[in-house]
Amino acid sequence: MKALLILATVLFAVHDASLSHAEPPTGTLVGRILYVGPAIPEQVIEVTRDTAFCGAQTTHRAVAIHSITRGLEGAVVSIDGIALPASDAAMPPLVLTNIHCAFAPRIAVGIVGQQVEIRNDDPIMHNTHISMGPRTFVNVAMIPASRPVGKPLKQPGIYTVKCDAHKFMQAHILAFTHPYFRVTDETGAFRIPNLPAGEHQVTIWHDTLGTIHQSVTIPAQGETQITLEYPKHADARKQ
Amino acid sequence: MMHAKHLKYAALLIVTGLCASTAQAVKPATNRDTLMEGRRIYEQACAWCHGIGGEGDGPAGWFIGRYTSPRPRNFVNDGYKLRSTASGELPTDQDLFRVITQGIPGVMPAYRSLNERERWQVIAYLKSWNSAFEEETPAPLTFPSAPPGPTEAGIQHGRHLYVKLDCRVCHGDNGEGDGPEATAGHLRDADNLRIRATNLTDPSAWKNGASSHDLLRTLMTGLDGTPMPSYANEFDGQEEALWDLVWYIQSLSGKQER
Amino acid sequence: MSRPSAAAAIAPLVMTVFALVSGTYAVSVPSAEAIPAFARKYTMNCAVCHTAPPRLNTFGERFLENGYQLPGTEDGGITAKKHLGDLSLDDFANHTGGRLRGNMLRSHNFKRQSPPAAEAGTVHNNSELGFPEIFSLFTAGSLTKNIGFFTELESNMEESSTGIERAFVTFNNLGGTNVANIRIGRMDPSATFSFSTLRQQLELVGESMNTSTDTVQRAGLFPLAASAKFYGLRNRSGTAISPYAPSLYNAVAETGIEVRGRPFGDWFMYQVGMLNGANETFGDSNKGKDFYGAVRFDYARSANFSASLSAFAYLGNSNATVLTGAGQADVNWHRYGMAAHVRYKMFDLYGMYTLDRIAHVPTAALANFDTSASGLSVACDRPYAPLTAIRQHGYRRGSQPAHVPKLRRGSDQTIRAVQCGPVCSKRLQPPTSRRRQCSGP
Numbered sequence: 001m002k003a004l005l006i007l008a009t010v011l012f013a014v015h016d017a018s019l020s021h022a023e024p025p026t027g028t029l030v031g032r033i034l035y036v037g038p039a040i041p042e043q044v045i046e047v048t049r050d051t052a053f054c055g056a057q058t059t060h061r062a063v064a065i066h067s068i069t070r071g072l073e074g075a076v077v078s079i080d081g082i083a084l085p086a087s088d089a090a091m092p093p094l095v096l097t098n099i100h101c102a103f104a105p106r107i108a109v110g111i112v113g114q115q116v117e118i119r120n121d122d123p124i125m126h127n128t129h130i131s132m133g134p135r136t137f138v139n140v141a142m143i144p145a146s147r148p149v150g151k152p153l154k155q156p157g158i159y160t161v162k163c164d165a166h167k168f169m170q171a172h173i174l175a176f177t178h179p180y181f182r183v184t185d186e187t188g189a190f191r192i193p194n195l196p197a198g199e200h201q202v203t204i205w206h207d208t209l210g211t212i213h214q215s216v217t218i219p220a221q222g223e224t225q226i227t228l229e230y231p232k233h234a235d236a237r238k239q
Numbered sequence: 240m241m242h243a244k245h246l247k248y249a250a251l252l253i254v255t256g257l258c259a260s261t262a263q264a265v266k267p268a269t270n271r272d273t274l275m276e277g278r279r280i281y282e283q284a285c286a287w288c289h290g291i292g293g294e295g296d297g298p299a300g301w302f303i304g305r306y307t308s309p310r311p312r313n314f315v316n317d318g319y320k321l322r323s324t325a326s327g328e329l330p331t332d333q334d335l336f337r338v339i340t341q342g343i344p345g346v347m348p349a350y351r352s353l354n355e356r357e358r359w360q361v362i363a364y365l366k367s368w369n370s371a372f373e374e375e376t377p378a379p380l381t382f383p384s385a386p387p388g389p390t391e392a393g394i395q396h397g398r399h400l401y402v403k404l405d406c407r408v409c410h411g412d413n414g415e416g417d418g419p420e421a422t423a424g425h426l427r428d429a430d431n432l433r434i435r436a437t438n439l440t441d442p443s444a445w446k447n448g449a450s451s452h453d454l455l456r457t458l459m460t461g462l463d464g465t466p467m468p469s470y471a472n473e474f475d476g477q478e479e480a481l482w483d484l485v486w487y488i489q490s491l492s493g494k495q496e497r
Numbered sequence: 498m499s500r501p502s503a504a505a506a507i508a509p510l511v512m513t514v515f516a517l518v519s520g521t522y523a524v525s526v527p528s529a530e531a532i533p534a535f536a537r538k539y540t541m542n543c544a545v546c547h548t549a550p551p552r553l554n555t556f557g558e559r560f561l562e563n564g565y566q567l568p569g570t571e572d573g574g575i576t577a578k579k580h581l582g583d584l585s586l587d588d589f590a591n592h593t594g595g596r597l598r599g600n601m602l603r604s605h606n607f608k609r610q611s612p613p614a615a616e617a618g619t620v621h622n623n624s625e626l627g628f629p630e631i632f633s634l635f636t637a638g639s640l641t642k643n644i645g646f647f648t649e650l651e652s653n654m655e656e657s658s659t660g661i662e663r664a665f666v667t668f669n670n671l672g673g674t675n676v677a678n679i680r681i682g683r684m685d686p687s688a689t690f691s692f693s694t695l696r697q698q699l700e701l702v703g704e705s706m707n708t709s710t711d712t713v714q715r716a717g718l719f720p721l722a723a724s725a726k727f728y729g730l731r732n733r734s735g736t737a738i739s740p741y742a743p744s745l746y747n748a749v750a751e752t753g754i755e756v757r758g759r760p761f762g763d764w765f766m767y768q769v770g771m772l773n774g775a776n777e778t779f780g781d782s783n784k785g786k787d788f789y790g791a792v793r794f795d796y797a798r799s800a801n802f803s804a805s806l807s808a809f810a811y812l813g814n815s816n817a818t819v820l821t822g823a824g825q826a827d828v829n830w831h832r833y834g835m836a837a838h839v840r841y842k843m844f845d846l847y848g849m850y851t852l853d854r855i856a857h858v859p860t861a862a863l864a865n866f867d868t869s870a871s872g873l874s875v876a877c878d879r880p881y882a883p884l885t886a887i888r889q890h891g892y893r894r895g896s897q898p899a900h901v902p903k904l905r906r907g908s909d910q911t912i913r914a915v916q917c918g919p920v921c922s923k924r925l926q927p928p929t930s931r932r933r934q935c936s937g938p
Contacts, residue, residue, distance in 0.1 A: 048420075048423065048425065049408070049419070049420070125404065125405040127405075127466070127468045128468075129466070129468065130327075131318075131429060133316065133429075134313065134316050134317045134318065134429045134430060134464065135316065135317065135318040135327075135371075135429075136318045136326065136327050136429065136463035136464055137327045138326045138327040138469075139326050139327070139461050139463060139466075139467075139468045139469060140326055140461070140468050140469050140470075140471075140472055141404060141405075141461075141468040141469065141470050141472070141473060142472070142473075143403070143404065143473050146472065146473065147472060147475070149472045151327065154374075154375075164409075164420075164426070164466035164468065165405060165408055165420065167425050280569060282569075282763075283568060283569030283674065283763075284567065284568055284569025284570060285569070286798070286799075287555050287556040287559060287568060287797070288545075288556060290798070290799035290800075291798035291799045292798075292799050294799060296799045296800050296801050297555075297556075297797075297798075297799060297801070298554065298555040298556075298797040298798070298799075298801060298802060298803035298840065299545075299546075299554040299555045299556035299557070299803075300801065301801045301842045301843070302544045302545075302547070302548055302554050302843075303542075303544050303545055304544075305544070305843065305880070342539070342540065344540045345540065345541060345542050346541070346542070346545065347541075347545075348539040348540075348541060348545070348567055349539065349540075350567065350570065350572075351572075352566075352567065352570040352571065352572030353569075353570060443540075
């Protein structure tokens with residue numbers, strides 16, 4: 001009886017050991033999202049309140065393009081449909097700050113379960129109102145130097161962020177059920193590591209230009225490079 | 240030994256029975272019979288505005304607001320406005336019961352002629368449209384109890400808070416709903432319909448109730464789906480200040496209801 | 498005495514009216530029936546029941562059918578928290594609404610008359626002050642559970658008459674929810690029809706008659722399908738019935754009893770009633786009673802849309818008379834009709850077709866008298882807050898006197914009515930030299 005127990009324990013240990021030594025996926029997707037359409041000028045938006053602090057006007061770059069690479073900043077690249085290994089890793093909060101009468105970051109990305117932390121670093125009141133469609137996620141008044149307000153993301157999808165006191169402020173939060181997403185930097189580049197091998201559907205979303213879908217094949221190791229262009233590949237529908 | 244055990248069980252049963260016989264004794268379990276009854280009541284009394292599918296598109300619902308807020312609640316997709324829970328949360332069953340019983344001034348009649356059991360049945364039915372009720376457990380906020388009564392200094396402090404917290408931006412300097420954001424037409428609800436800032440000088444028109452407790456609840460929970468935010472974060476640990484604001488707002492109408 | 502020629506007997510009468518009327522929340526109402534008392538009782542704004550008063554939305558229709566109790570409930574006496582025997586003056590006042598109605602200033606100018614200069618002296622008047630013209634006092638609501646009531650007292654200053662316009666009691670939900678509802682009293686039979694006589698945005702404008710020659714100088718303004726349509730009909734006391742007066746099933750007020758219900762669900766309603774008939778204000782001068790029956794099919798579920806289709810048959814029993822050489826002779830005046838309504842968001846379209854037949858006409862009168870007539874009315878209201886655009890077409894066939902000029906669109910008989918909103922009310926219309934009251938002879 002005891003001998004059998006020892007044998008079973010040893011076998012389990014060996015099995016466990018083999019699991020912990022399993023290779024994590026090492027495929028990587030790198031690339032650049034470009035915009036090759038006609039130049040879209042910066043929008044000048046009138047500041048409706050608190051002009052003493054926010055200024056009389058503010059500019060909004062609907063499409064932010066790098067002058068050299070023609071890369072598109074602020075596009076969200078994501079890959080769905082990958083089975084996720086269980087992970088208890090604590091996630092740092094997704095911080096959304098009201099600063100200089102704007103939201104920072106303007107395009108925020110997070111994982112379901114991650115805590116959204118709303119801060120106000122301005123000396124004026126803001127009212128941060130986050131919702132998905134008709135359902136409010138949170139709508140809180142934030143006084144200057146307010147204590148941060150935290151709330152975990154429960155649903156995946158695209159949240160709109162606005163301030164009811166300042167109509168010109170706008171942002172988005174995209175929540176995913178997996179960690180396979182990145183926001184393109186100012187050169188339009190992105191890099192998503194730790195992808196399992198196989199055929200995957202890549203989705204690129206931009207708040208003004210809409211959505212592109214692309215199939216890619218990720219190797220077991222090494223990088224796959226893609227370059228996608230707006231508006232050429234974009235859906236007719238915009239998000 | 241066995242004798243004592245039986246006594247214990249008996250005591251447990253009696254206590255459970257007593258508990259069940261208080262407050263929500265008539266609240267039926269959510270089973271098929273309850274939902275069928277709820278559906279029958281809903282289709283006779285509620286579907287005219289809320290629609291046969293609960294999407295707020297009943298044949299009579301459009302005219303309540305026409306092109307402005309409010310529209311009848313869409314029970315399938317929407318969040319809820321009148322609650323005792325935190326911002327972005329669903330209402331408790333008691334919140335839904337209160338709204339059906341008292342109605343919403345101006346837009347929804349009070350259905351207190353339906354007996355309590357019928358009201359709970361309808362609530363079970365309208366909750367069944369929104370799967371979020373199965374995934375989330377709404378919990379009411381803890382509301383601070385009221386101090387003995389308003390004081391002059393408290394009301395002055397309330398006025399100071401009213402300005403500091405930018406209430407006047409929407410509700411106006413005298414609370415008449417004519418603040419700059421309201422008159423500029425910037426206020427929109429979750430359906431992008433024009434919405435007015437409440438006239439604080441007329442409590443009988445307040446949709447979330449006119450009592451001081453109702454007012455406190457509105458400030459703490461915010462009205463989801465409207466530009467009215469929750470101030471719970473700002474008053475955390477400062478209950479007295481919150482009550483000062485409540486007294487001040489009530490002083491705008493010259494009425495103090497407890 | 499009308500003498501229609503054979504050729505003119507089937508000449509159609511067509512009238513088109515395009516009007517802008519404000520239909521906002523309650524205060525200024527062109528014609529009878531929005532009741533502020535209900536708004537007070539339930540703390541509601543008027544738009545909960547009305548599209549543009551007095552037209553009802555689907556919720557308002559069911560509220561009216563339920564004897565002024567919330568649909569799906571039997572809350573009479575509960576919401577008001579009083580019981581019979583416990584009523585006070587305040588309670589009564591809470592059930593009461595009053596309305597002053599009239600034209601602040603009206604002007605008229607006839608360019609064409611028949612015969613020319615027929616109304617000399619009253620042709621052109623730009624400064625007639627006419628407010629208030631009609632004062633109505635309504636009391637309505639539910640007395641207790643499942644017992645409702647309605648009374649309307651109207652004082653018409655132009656005609657110097659005061660009287661009970663309508664008064665009835667309802668007993669609701671007999672035998673089960675919406676199985677049978679009884680209405681007894683002086684009431685409008687078409688209250689729950691797809692095209693209800695009293696739920697019109699445009700107010701009745703009576704015709705202009707030259708009584709010495711008995712000729713119509715200007716057609717009245719009212720849904721022609723609901724009107725009497727016949728020239729030469731008289732009531733039992735010998736007074737001529739105006740061809741523009743709403744009559745029979747579509748009358749404003751008749752005394753009788755009816756039963757109505759939706760026993761199989763919201764989609765089907767039946768209605769059966771019996772009236773004294775004969776256009777009599779009180780009492781019944783003959784043994785015969787008039788009977789009517791109606792059915793209505795409803796679709797009202799979602800998508801901000803509702804529609805209904807109704808049909809009625811009204812069988813009169815010595816309810817009118819015609820003049821023969823020998824005096825007055827009783828005739829039986831029947832009517833059959835169908836109506837439909839469609840409502841989508843702000844758009845309200847409704848129409849009715851009626852077919853009248855007069856039976857039992859003495860042979861002596863037959864040569865000069867059409868025994869059938871038909872009418873078609875279609876109306877469309879669409880509020881553009883705070884104004885309502887109304888378009889109403891009326892078409893009548895049969896029983897047309899020879900000397901009524903054919904109306905053309907855009908002629909001076911076209912009426913334009915403008916109502917600005919709750920505060921001001923200004924209506925431009927050619928007035929009648931003798932305004933015919935809706936009810937009574």
